[in-house]
Amino acid sequence: MxxxxxxxxxxxxxxxxxxxxxxxxxxxxxxxxxxxxxxxxxxxxxxxxxxxxxxxxxxxxxxxxxxxxxxxxxxxxxxxxxxxxxxxxxxxxxxxxxxxxxxxxxxxxxxxxxxxxxxxxxxxxxxxxxxxxxxxxxxxxxxxxxxxxxxxxxxxxxxxxxxxxxxxxxxxxxxxxxxxxSRPYLGAMTSPSDEGWDVPLGTVEEVEGFFGHLEATLEAIAFHRRDNPRQLMTRLRRLFQRAQMDQMEVNILRGVLSAVQKSAKSVGDEPDNLSGGESQHSQDQNHV
Structure with a gap:
């Protein structure tokens, strides 16, 4: 049977x-x-x-x-x-x-x-x-x-x-x-857009909010400059959009960004933090 x-x-x-x-x-x-x-x-x-x-x-x-x-x-x-x-x-x-x-x-x-x-x-x-x-x-x-x-x-x-x-x-x-x-018993489940995923796919508004948060965080840690952006945000946008994040994943990443911003502000308030010149050199070395 x-x-x-x-x-x-x-x-x-x-x-x-x-x-x-x-x-x-x-x-x-x-x-x-x-x-x-x-x-x-x-x-x-x-x-x-x-x-x-x-x-x-x-x-x-x-x-x-x-x-x-x-x-x-x-x-x-x-x-x-x-x-x-x-x-x-x-x-x-x-x-x-x-x-x-x-x-x-x-x-x-x-x-x-x-x-x-x-x-x-x-x-x-x-x-x-x-x-x-x-x-x-x-x-x-x-x-x-x-x-x-x-x-x-x-x-x-x-x-x-x-x-x-x-x-x-x-x-x-x-x-x-x-x-x-008419049910996908044999269909693959590889992203939040597939039936059976536990959390809905992130909306355009949610993902765009994440990208804005990401750019602000990268700027706060001197990894990204708005006046000389090159291709950094374009490539990061392509990376994360390819991942098709669900709503919980977007929230988790935004939580990480908030923690990074808080940590960066704490380090920036310390008197022995890196000088502007040293920080600029590090950003230039890693800039895309």
Missing amino acids: LKPALPGEATQSNYDQIRIVLVETTHSGNIGAVARAMKNMGLSNLWLVKPKSFPDEASYARSSGASDVLDNARVVDTLDEALSDCVLVMGTSARGRKVPWPVIPPNQAVETAAEHSAKGTVALVFGRESNGLSNDELQRCHYHIHIPSNPDYSSLNLAMAVQVVCYELRMHYLRGLEERE
Whole structure:
């Protein structure tokens, strides 16, 4: 079952009908890792065909909290039992075949799986750690799923392969939510102008107030001269506008400027402060 990870997501989905099938898994720890990968992406329908050892301590240890997926896993003796009630079967394959078979990448595979899941159970079949699915087993599949890994090192750990396909399922699910609800479940959040940011974007008036405060502070500490401004304020304006500050950030920076002004005034009132000539030299050295 696809379980919501974001507020307001729908709790019902045809992905209940998508079955992850592992064939003759040798290492029980891999079964636990697969359960973890499935739960990460919101799936829980796991079937095991003649595993060498299950259940055991290693599988639960590797599941890292996905013990409910293991508790509900179905163990059967043959692939036929795991597929008998399915309307669509897809098997992962890394090898080319003498007789060409329909092959699709994971992102297209999950679209097909999601479409058929409205009609019945869809099985996604993963083979043995050592040599994957046999030719006879692959011929039971309507499609072969090929993960386009590095051809010089194409072997994937079982749980990694399952994670890739489950991730694509999750992304397909969230894209569907976006289309139905017009909400940016997958959109990036990089600035206050994006939905989900905690503080509103600073207004033009607030940011302009900050720039005025900044210029006055730089002048107070002899870093900037209004009579010879060069490009300093232009470049600082470009820098801060590129940052797209939110209202709290503007207020924090103005608080810093106020503290700098107070400190500068305190230093300026001391009798042993730097002479005007020395201060001017420092400003010239750092002026932009």
